[in-house]
Amino acid sequence: MIKTLLYPFKKFAWFKRLNAKITYELLAKHIPAEEWHFMNYGYNPTEAEGPLHLEKVPLQQYPLQMYHYLAAKTNIENQTILEVGSGRGGGAFHIASYFKPLFYTGMDLAHHAVNLANQLHKLPNLKFIQGSAEQIPIETESIDVVINVESCHAYGSVDQFLKEVMRVLKPGGHFLMVDFRYAVDMPRLKNQLANCGLTMLEEENITPHVIKAIELEDDKKKERIQRLIPAKWQKLFSEFAGVVGSKFYNNLKDETRFYYRYVMVKPLSN
Numbered sequence: 135m136i137k138t139l140l141y142p143f144k145k146f147a148w149f150k151r152l153n154a155k156i157t158y159e160l161l162a163k164h165i166p167a168e169e170w171h172f173m174n175y176g177y178n179p180t181e182a183e184g185p186l187h188l189e190k191v192p193l194q195q196y197p198l199q200m201y202h203y204l205a206a207k208t209n210i211e212n213q214t215i216l217e218v219g220s221g222r223g224g225g226a227f228h229i230a231s232y233f234k235p236l237f238y239t240g241m242d243l244a245h246h247a248v249n250l251a252n253q254l255h256k257l258p259n260l261k262f263i264q265g266s267a268e269q270i271p272i273e274t275e276s277i278d279v280v281i282n283v284e285s286c287h288a289y290g291s292v293d294q295f296l297k298e299v300m301r302v303l304k305p306g307g308h309f310l311m312v313d314f315r316y317a318v319d320m321p322r323l324k325n326q327l328a329n330c331g332l333t334m335l336e337e338e339n340i341t342p343h344v345i346k347a348i349e350l351e352d353d354k355k356k357e358r359i360q361r362l363i364p365a366k367w368q369k370l371f372s373e374f375a376g377v378v379g380s381k382f383y384n385n386l387k388d389e390t391r392f393y394y395r396y397v398m399v400k401p402l403s404n
């Protein structure tokens with residue numbers, strides 16, 4: 135009922151911004167679970183990428199892999215990294231410890247998510263700040279790599295975000311992004327990326343690898359939802375979390391939504 139009432143507003147930029155802000159503030163404030171560090175749907179690597187062997191199997195292995203195999207697309211070591219939409223900070227923590235950047239700044243719109251990330255993940259080369267993707271509080275041409283994981287679908291203006299990415303990146307810097315769109319909205323995203331001034335290096339449809347990750351993680355995810363989420367919110371939360379059988383999962387399966395991975399570079403001169 136509420137969803138039907140809100141549907142007509144979804145096309146407005148102000149509504150998308152407000153919706154993202156309220157949703158992620160509430161989630162971080164009311165579910166500060168220590169063991170919930172990621173909010174993406176997860177990734178199961180290709181055969182060529184091979185499995186990821188870590189000393190300890192992470193609780194949210196597949197969402198961590200989404201970050202790992204995205205970061206592996208460029209050199210991170212000794213680089214200055216900005217993540218836009220860092221959420222609860224699990225991806226930032228993995229990249230900052232595994233790939234050894236000089237410094238990693240995770241930025242998110244939701245104050246509560248930023249506070250939670252700063253509490254959960256402490257490293258000398260990592261910090262989380264509050265800020266908007268559409269007005270990034272970072273100096274011009276100061277960043278080597280911008281990372282963006284399953285976040286920009288929620289922005290009021292993706293064009294404005296990409297303008298900001300172009301501004302903060304050093305010439306030769308990389309933009310690594312993964313996100314989903316409805317099939318009907320894919321041409322718009324393609325167009326936005328083609329016209330933002332960055333050069334496309336890789337564009338991959340990773341939908342089958344996200345579907346597989348959802349399936350492989352499903353039992354653990356459902357167990358966590360039962361344990362951590364109040365009973366009256368479990369159904370709604372299962373949809374949000376994209377369990378097998380949810381609308382999101384079904385949309386990926388029937389190809390009404392796609393999940394893509396992009397690697398782009400800022401040209402050395404404009």
Ligand SMILES: C[S@@+](CC[C@H](N)C(=O)[O-])C[C@H]1O[C@@H](n2cnc3c(N)ncnc32)[C@H](O)[C@@H]1O
Nearest residue numbers: 154158172173174219221242243266267283285
């Ligand atoms: C689906 S979550 C993904 C979080 C994280 N990247 C991960 O994979 O665990 C989307 C995140 O984008 C953030 N977000 C939404 N709109 C934003 C904006 N305009 N600027 C910065 N962050 C934003 C939300 O607060 C949320 O933390």
